[in-house]
Amino acid sequence: MRGCLGAGNHLFQWLCVVLLWLGRIACAATEQGDSGMIEKQYDERAKTGDRLRDAGNAAEARMAFYLHRAFRDDPDFLVLNDLRLVDPEQPEHNGSPGVAQIDHLVVHRWGMFIIESKSVSDSVTVRGDASSGDEWTHLYQGRHTGIPSPIRQAEFQGRFLRSFLQRHRQDLLGKMPLALRPLARLLVKTDQRGFMNLPMQIIVAISDKGKIDRKNGWEPPSEPFRTYVCKADQVDAKIREEYEKHRAASGLLSRPDGGYGIWWMEAEECKEVAKFLKEQHSDEGRRGASAQKPAATRATAPPSPKRASVGKDGVCRECKSVKLTAHWGKGYYWKCQDCGANTTMPTVCSSCGAKGDRGKGVRIRKDGERYERVCEGCGCEELVWSG
Template identity: 35%
Template sequence: MIVKELEAQQHSDPLRRAGHDAERQMAHYLKRAFGEDSGIHVLNDLRLQRGEEIAQIDHLVIHRCGVILIESKSVTAQIGINERGEWARYWKGQARGMPSPILQARRQGQLLHALLNDHTEQLLGKIFLGKLQKGFGTMHVDVLVAISDSGVIRGGKHVPAEVLKADQVPERVRELVQYYARANSVFSLNFKDSGYEATPAEVMGIASFLRARHTPAEAASAPAAPPTPAPRAQAASAVPASVRTSQERQAQARPQPEVACRACGSANLSVQYGKYGYYLKCADCGGNTPAKPVCAACGQPARLSKSGAEFTATCPGGHRWAYWTNPA
């Protein structure tokens, strides 16, 4: 199940554009493999914050026994890994060192684990007659590095098992999920890899919680957008009216976004207006979640406008779509 699609992005920088292409390739493989699998939840391009720390996760797979972080790497030629675990890119026969994406993904996994621990009581139920709180302490956090299909991996026996070509990643994900499921079976003697196992409802709640905690980099760093000046409005109107009308019809046909309360994971929400603008109010726990729509077409943060119980989002690129309808 795809909980969060990869957000569309436009980059003028060739390196960033290549990186996004690698993520798009990996997102495609994950969707083809798990798009209809209700037991596996996939979030692409997930940006999480805990205190002053930020984790940018290319792809996150959530299953009943843990999570798998997948780091996509764009490689157009070759990469090499030596016996000390040092990474290098090769271009025209020359090697240039690069940070280890395995260590990078592990650091992101540590922040994710800590964030989930902070909200244990909200995300996990209790056992033994409802008296013992379940926890994330033994949750498995695995990392994989996906090398784009066009790249070549050098290093032979020194290449870690976590490093795979992008098309090999889905099968490795299945192997990990099945391995931990067997470890948690009643007949297993593998006590080392057993212990943590969430219910399907808890997995769905964790996925919804993380989806609601996502904050796009542009929305987090940019101040409130001023009113659009006249020249930009004229530039937008240069698009043929037939094209704009078609885009608006498609946008209006979209379903409401998959948002949830960041405190309890509930979808029983309504859009309200407060001191800092629009936010989502949870009817179940009373918590507040920022309303931060992001355009699926161009990846830009959008602004909300209200008409009765209906809220429409509009991005600087001129795209409009139905964002939310408050319950009667």
């Protein structure tokens, strides 16, 4: 099944839908009135002198402008521009941490849109290949050049993002509705909702002045959800069109349309996911310098050797050692260098005593090699670990 639990049984799929709808009735009053926002703005970059790089940056900036204009006041969408995620749990072929660079991500309650910006001043030609794939050719100043498929690039980003979020599902999503939990535990061994079936739709945005040449009537994929290749100024309309399909299919009296409307988040969970992704963004290795950030003034003194700094409550739960290293994956935790045990980083505010629950109220925030505990109630920020 493509939906809430991934089961292949049609009867179970319909049962999931009915119970999910019933579980949402009580929450309907809280799903209105939240303010939409641009969760992560686009950072303008200085000119580099590289024609292709500068053109690509300009295309991303233009797309960010269109998204800001369309969704800055819309309560249904959260936008993250220029998002770069690094994940050691999804390593590259050479063993280095895996990286996904997403030009633009739009988060909504029934899924996400990955928008891949492409700078095209003349035209781009797309044709099908012999295996239901797509081949792309860019025409510039009379010269044809093959380019990687942006659809395939975005598909990789979607798989990376699902896996990345799935490991943090307990911090970001709640459990299945109470009536569905016994059945969920029986069939899939857990009643925890997850991200592996999150609808991840792709839109390839071509520069306003570019021409799209679809050879032999080529059409982008439509399964399991619709993919679009369009001009940048048409993207917001495509997003709204698909969003309405999800919303309509999720209604209590509606019949599900394929996978539309089956997977879902509460409005508050949607905001938590967007906030989490913003916090996980890594600036390292970005293409070109930011025009908004002045050159850093570097100290002339030689750097001192790096030493890990552990917060006052950093103690191994097994042997009480303070020789710890910080890790993240299924939550945030320390690994003891003496006995090897894992210890969850506590989410209890030392200032007001508030306790965190699935990443809400008091949460761990990772910023590079720093791990901080942040209390949303009193605003206290505490160092948990620093490499």
